[in-house]
Amino acid sequence: MSGLVTPELLAHVGRKSEPRRELVTRRDIRRYAIATGNRERKYLDGEIAPPMFYLALFWPVAEREELLPDGVARDPLLPEFPLKKAMAGGLAIEYFKPIRPGDWLTATRELTAIYEKKGSSGPLIFYEVEMTVVDDAGELVVREKTTRILR
């Protein structure tokens, strides 16, 4: 290990975002279904949301000055990493309850892990972010774990 993951970096693990509460609308579901090439009528009509609709609902709404020149907003949950180049990422998603128009959903994100591995062309930093989506009754709707690799 080349010691890239310092105690200062690890101190960010466990950091949580402010909860975000959003309203699900039929229009947004229809737009999502069309934009992803979905062919199922119940989704195209917006009666119920395709599983991955939660991702669009909780994509950050960044104000103009928060966007970097490449069009990406910096993620306030993440520390400054010593490696910058983002490589492939992975997603693990569990679905507990369907999403319908009129639902108010709340998402909370947490930085759950930072670790280092030796890659074939140098060290790699991995980090994991867990997002939990609940409804107004407090019931779990979706849980998503993102793993990203930096080199």
Add this chain to the structure above:
Amino acid sequence: MNQTPSSRPSAAAFPARVEERLPEREYRPDEVQLFLYNAVLFNAHRIHFDHPYATLVEEYPGLVVPGPLMGDWLHQCVEEWLGARGRLVAIEYSNRKAAYVGERLTTGGRVIGVDAARRTAEVEVYVRNEVGEVIVPGKARVEFFR
């Protein structure tokens, strides 16, 4: 757990078989599809819509197909096969290699395990590019309704 009497051959009646193939589907993402997807996410990342930026600054061969869009296609592959027989419980996938506007991409999968007692099946899914590389491998778990 398993509600069926043990004398009944529940495994034979189970609606999915190991090695069963999920129907393949071809996608040809174009600029309009990427526009719609980025609009829905409110994603301003230039690599998905600014061709000079994507090719000259980031040196990609073209506009990059968003990773989670291909992740959604894996969901569609599982759900179209499953229909009203059950629901998608969990999925995991990784974006191993990028894809670009103009490419012909294919989704598909196969059943790799069934648990008749729990009424679940494990399914391996993929997005494959036109040279035959699996660029988004994944695995899903489905639950069949009783």
